[in-house]
Amino acid sequence: MKKLLILLGFMPLVMTAQETLTGTIYDASQTDSEQPLFGANLIWLDTSVGTSTDIDGKFSLPYNEEYRKLVISYVGYKTDTLIITSITPIKHALKPTNDLDEVVVEARKQATAKSYLKAQNTLLVSSDELLKAACCNLSESFETNPSIDVNFSDAVTGTKQIKMLGLSSPYILIATENIPSIRGASQAYGLSFIPGTWVESIQITKGAGSVVNGFESIAGQINAELVKPTTDNKLFVNAYASVNGRLELNTHVNTKVSDKWDTGLYIHGNLRDQKFDKNNDSFLDVPLKKQINVMNRWQYTNPEKGIVSFINFRYLTDNNQSGQINFNPETDKLTTNAWGSEIDTERYEVSAKLGYVNPEIPWQSLGVQFAFSNHVQDSYFGLNQYNIDHTSIYSNVIYNSIIDDSRHKIKTGVNFTYDAYDEFAIAQQFGRTERSFGGFFEYSFDNLEALTLTAGLRVDTHNLLGEFITPRLHVRYSPWGKSALRASIGRGKRSANIFAENQNLFASSRDFSILNSNGSIYGLDPEIAWNYGVSYLQGFNLFGRGADITLDFYRTDFQNQVVVDLENAQEVNFYNLEGDSYANSLQVEFNYNPFNNFDIRTAYKYYDVKTQYKSGKLIKPLTPRHRVFANASYETEIKNNSNWKFDVTYNWLSEQRFASTLNNPIQYRLNDYSQSVGTLNAQVTRVFSPKFEVYLGGENVTDVRQNNPIVSADNPFGSSFDTNFVYGPIFGSMYYAGLRYKLN
Amino acid sequence: MKNIVLVLLMMVTTVTFAQDKNKRASLEVDGVCMMCKSRIEKACFKTKGVKSAVWNVETHELKLIFDENKTDLKAIEANIAAVGHDTKDIKASDEAYDSVHACCKYRDEEVKDDHKKE
Numbered sequence: 044m045k046k047l048l049i050l051l052g053f054m055p056l057v058m059t060a061q062e063t064l065t066g067t068i069y070d071a072s073q074t075d076s077e078q079p080l081f082g083a084n085l086i087w088l089d090t091s092v093g094t095s096t097d098i099d100g101k102f103s104l105p106y107n108e109e110y111r112k113l114v115i116s117y118v119g120y121k122t123d124t125l126i127i128t129s130i131t132p133i134k135h136a137l138k139p140t141n142d143l144d145e146v147v148v149e150a151r152k153q154a155t156a157k158s159y160l161k162a163q164n165t166l167l168v169s170s171d172e173l174l175k176a177a178c179c180n181l182s183e184s185f186e187t188n189p190s191i192d193v194n195f196s197d198a199v200t201g202t203k204q205i206k207m208l209g210l211s212s213p214y215i216l217i218a219t220e221n222i223p224s225i226r227g228a229s230q231a232y233g234l235s236f237i238p239g240t241w242v243e244s245i246q247i248t249k250g251a252g253s254v255v256n257g258f259e260s261i262a263g264q265i266n267a268e269l270v271k272p273t274t275d276n277k278l279f280v281n282a283y284a285s286v287n288g289r290l291e292l293n294t295h296v297n298t299k300v301s302d303k304w305d306t307g308l309y310i311h312g313n314l315r316d317q318k319f320d321k322n323n324d325s326f327l328d329v330p331l332k333k334q335i336n337v338m339n340r341w342q343y344t345n346p347e348k349g350i351v352s353f354i355n356f357r358y359l360t361d362n363n364q365s366g367q368i369n370f371n372p373e374t375d376k377l378t379t380n381a382w383g384s385e386i387d388t389e390r391y392e393v394s395a396k397l398g399y400v401n402p403e404i405p406w407q408s409l410g411v412q413f414a415f416s417n418h419v420q421d422s423y424f425g426l427n428q429y430n431i432d433h434t435s436i437y438s439n440v441i442y443n444s445i446i447d448d449s450r451h452k453i454k455t456g457v458n459f460t461y462d463a464y465d466e467f468a469i470a471q472q473f474g475r476t477e478r479s480f481g482g483f484f485e486y487s488f489d490n491l492e493a494l495t496l497t498a499g500l501r502v503d504t505h506n507l508l509g510e511f512i513t514p515r516l517h518v519r520y521s522p523w524g525k526s527a528l529r530a531s532i533g534r535g536k537r538s539a540n541i542f543a544e545n546q547n548l549f550a551s552s553r554d555f556s557i558l559n560s561n562g563s564i565y566g567l568d569p570e571i572a573w574n575y576g577v578s579y580l581q582g583f584n585l586f587g588r589g590a591d592i593t594l595d596f597y598r599t600d601f602q603n604q605v606v607v608d609l610e611n612a613q614e615v616n617f618y619n620l621e622g623d624s625y626a627n628s629l630q631v632e633f634n635y636n637p638f639n640n641f642d643i644r645t646a647y648k649y650y651d652v653k654t655q656y657k658s659g660k661l662i663k664p665l666t667p668r669h670r671v672f673a674n675a676s677y678e679t680e681i682k683n684n685s686n687w688k689f690d691v692t693y694n695w696l697s698e699q700r701f702a703s704t705l706n707n708p709i710q711y712r713l714n715d716y717s718q719s720v721g722t723l724n725a726q727v728t729r730v731f732s733p734k735f736e737v738y739l740g741g742e743n744v745t746d747v748r749q750n751n752p753i754v755s756a757d758n759p760f761g762s763s764f765d766t767n768f769v770y771g772p773i774f775g776s777m778y779y780a781g782l783r784y785k786l787n
Numbered sequence: 788m789k790n791i792v793l794v795l796l797m798m799v800t801t802v803t804f805a806q807d808k809n810k811r812a813s814l815e816v817d818g819v820c821m822m823c824k825s826r827i828e829k830a831c832f833k834t835k836g837v838k839s840a841v842w843n844v845e846t847h848e849l850k851l852i853f854d855e856n857k858t859d860l861k862a863i864e865a866n867i868a869a870v871g872h873d874t875k876d877i878k879a880s881d882e883a884y885d886s887v888h889a890c891c892k893y894r895d896e897e898v899k900d901d902h903k904k905e
C-alpha cells in the first residue's frame with residue numbers, strides 16, 4: 044500500500060515530464076544553411092506560459108491539451124503563430140521583416156555625443172570612438188578628443204598624462220563606474236592601469252560636476268563605464284603589436300552562470316622588452332614594461348525585483364624599467380654605474396555595487412557602492428628612492444526620488460572614505476591617514492521645455508581638511524531649437540599628494556623642499572578652488588548636412604594651491620600659494636558631417652594658466668597657449684558584412700614655456716620656450732565580418748621629434764640632470780597593427 | 788440598522804484604503820511630435836497629484852502614475868484635452884485644438900505624413 048502511495052506521488056511528475064513540446068527555430072533568411080535563432084520568444088496564445096530559444100535555437104515548453112496556438116516572435120522578424128495538436132518536436136524558420144518590403148531606417152550611432160538636454164556640459168564617448176585610436180589603455184584613449192589634452196609621455200616612465208581646462212589630472216575626478224578610482228597613489232600611472240578594451244564608454248564632464256562623487260573634482264570629472272558580463276561578447280580577443288616593441292593581448296570571456304548571475308573574466312597582458320635609443324642620448328626612448336591585469340566581474344540581474352548588482356575583483360602587477368641603455372638593475376640599482384629607474388606596482392581591488400529600483404514606483408531607487416583597494420609601489424629613479432603604500436576604502440549610499448512630480452528629482456546620500464598612506468620619499472618616512480564622512484543633496488529641475496537645473500550641496504567632515512561645504516550649480520537653457528546655453532559654478536577641495544603626483548620629478552637631480560610646515564598634509568594646506576564656466580552649443584544644417592558648434596569658457600580660481608616651483612633648475616619647491624593662481628580655458632569646436640559616413644571634428648583652444656611663484660607670476664610650464672585639433676573619420680558602406688574605416692587626427696601645439704634653467708651651466712640651459720609641435724596620427728580598420736577585424740595605424744606619421752629630451756643626458760649624476768622638459772615625441776613615428784575577434 | 792451602518796462604514800474604509808498613492812494608468816493620447824510630448828506631459832503635471840507622465844511619440848501611449856487621493860483619470864484627461872490633445876474619452880474642443888502649433892496638427896493627414904518622413 045505504502046509503495047503504491049509513493050508511486051502515485053511520482054505520477055504527476057512523470058505526467059508533466061511527458062507533456063513538453065520541444066523544437067528548433069531557424070533563421071529563414073539564411074537559405075543555404077540552417078542558422079539557429081538565439082533568443083526567439085515562444086508563448087502559448089492567451090497564456091503566460093512561454094520560453095525563449097537557446098544558443099542552438101532549441102527550446103522546450105510545457106504542453107497542455109488546452110494550448111493550441113504557439114506564437115513565435117523575434118525582434119526584426121515576422122511573428123508566426125503555429126497550431127499545435129501533438130507534442131512532436133517542431134522545426135520552424137522565421138522570416139526577417141525586411142523581406143516584406145518594410146523599410147528599416149537606422150540612425151547612425153554617433154561615436155561621440157554631446158547632450159543638448161543635460162544641465163552639465165557632458166560628452167559621451169562610446170566604444171566606437173575608443174576603437175579609433177586602437178588605444179591600449181585609458182590614458183591613450185583621449186587622443187581623438189579635443190576636450191582632453193594628452194601630454195607627450197615623459198622621458199623616463201613613458202606615461203602619458205592628461206589635462207583638462209589647462210589643469211593636470213589630479214584636478215580631475217577620475218572614476219570607474221562612479222567609484223573614484225584614479226587618486227592617491229595611482230594618480231600618476233593609474234590611467235595606464237585600465238586597459239582600453241575594458242572600457243565600454245566614457246563620460247566627460249567639464250567644470251565642477253556633481254556633488255555625488257565627492258568634493259575632490261575641480262576641473263572636471265571623467266567616468267569610465269566598464270564592459271559588462273551580460274552585454275559584452277562571449278569571447279573577445281584583441282592582439283596588438285607595434286614597432287616600438289610593444290605587444291598586448293586582451294582576452295574577455297563571459298558566461299551565464301545561472302538565470303540571474305553572469306560572470307566575466309578579463310585578462311590583459313602587456314610586454315615591451317626591446318631596447319631603443321634612436322636619438323643616441325644613451326637613454327631608452329621608451330621604457331621596458333611588463334603588465335598583467337586581471338579582472339573578474341560578477342553581475343546579478345533580477346528585473347522582477349528591480350535589483351542589479353556587480354562584484355569585481357581586480358589584480359594588477361606592473362613593472363617599468365627605464366634609464367640608460369646599459370643599465371642593468373641587478374648590478375646598477377641605486378649606484379652611479381649607470382642611471383636607471385624601476386617602478387614596480389602591485390594593486391588589489393575589490394568593489395561591489397547594489398542597485399535597487401522599485402518596480403512599482405520607477406523614480407525610487409537606491410544604490411550602494413563599496414570599494415577597497417591596496418596599492419603598493421616600490422620605485423627608484425637614479426639615486427632617488429620612492430615607495431608608497433596606499434590602502435583605500437570608499438563607500439556610498441545614494442537614494443533617488445522625486446518631490447511632487449517627476450520634474451523635480453532629488454538625489455541624496457552619504458559617503459565615507461578612508462585613505463591610509465605610507466610613503467618613503469626624499470630619504471624620509473611620511474605617513475598619514477585621511478578619513479572623511481559626508482552627506483549630499485542634489486536637486487534637479489526639468490520643466491520639459493527650455494530649462495534644466497541641477498543644484499547640489501554637500502557637507503563633509505574630514506580629519507585633515509576640516510569641516511566644509513561644497514556647493515555646485517549647473518543650469519541649462521535652450522533659447523531656441525538645437526541649442527544649449529549652460530553655466531556652472533562649483534567649489535572643490537583636495538589634499539595634494541605632492542610626491543605621488545610629481546614623481547616624474549624624481550628623475551632629475553633636483554633637491555626637494557617643502558617650504559611651509561604648519562599645514563596638515565606634508566606641512567601644507569589643502570588645495571581649494573572655484574570653477575566657473577559658460578558654454579554654448581548650437582546644432583544647425585550646413586548645405587543640408589548636420590553640423591554643430593560649441594563655444595566654451597572656463598575659469599578655475601585657486602584660493603589655495605600647492606605650488607610646484609621648478610624655476611630653480613636644481614630645486615623643486617612645494618609651498619602654499621601666495622597670490623593669484625588661475626587657469627582660463629577657451630575652446631571653440633566645430634563638427635560637421637559633409638557626406639554620409641564622413642565626420643569632421645575641429646577645435647581651437649586657448650589657455651591662459653598662470654601661477655604666482657616666488658620668482659614672479661608666470662605661465663605654468665609646458666602649457667601651450669594655443670592648440671589646434673582636427674579629426675576626420677570615414678567609413679565605407681557595409682557590404683557582405685565587411686567595410687573599411689579610416690581615421691586621421693592632427694594636433695598642433697604652440698610653443699610651451701620651459702621652467703627657468705638660468706642657473707645651469709651654459710651648455711645645459713634651454714630657451715625660454717619650446718618649439719611648436721604638430722603631430723599626425725592615422726588608422727585604418729578593415730572589418731571582415733562582425734566577428735573579425737584588423738587594424739593598422741601610425742602615431743606621429745610625419746616623424747616629428749624632440750631632439751634632446753633629457754637635459755644633461757651625458758652626465759646623469761651631475762647637478763643639471765633633468766628628464767622633465769618633454770614637449771614633443773621622443774621616439775618619432777610609430778606604427779602598429781592588431782586584430783580583434785569577437786564571438787557572441 | 789446598526790449592522791448596516793457598520794457594514795457601510797467598513798466599506799467606506801476599504802474604499803479609502805484602495806485609493807492608491809501611486810496608481811498606474813495608461814491611455815492613448817493623439818499627437819505627432821516632440822512638441823506635442825512636452826505639451827501633453829506638462830498638461831498632466833498641471834493636474835495636482837500627477838507624479839509621472841511619459842508620452843510615447845510612436846505608440847501614442849501615455850503612461851501615468853498619480854495619487855488617487857488627489858486626482859483621477861478624468862481630471863487628467865480634461866487637462867490634456869484643454870491644451871488641444873484628444874484622448875480616448877475626451878475630444879479636445881476645436882478652440883483648444885486650434886491653439887496647438889501648426890506642426891502639431893495631428894488631426895491633419897498631411898501633418899501626420901510630414902512627421903512620418905522624419
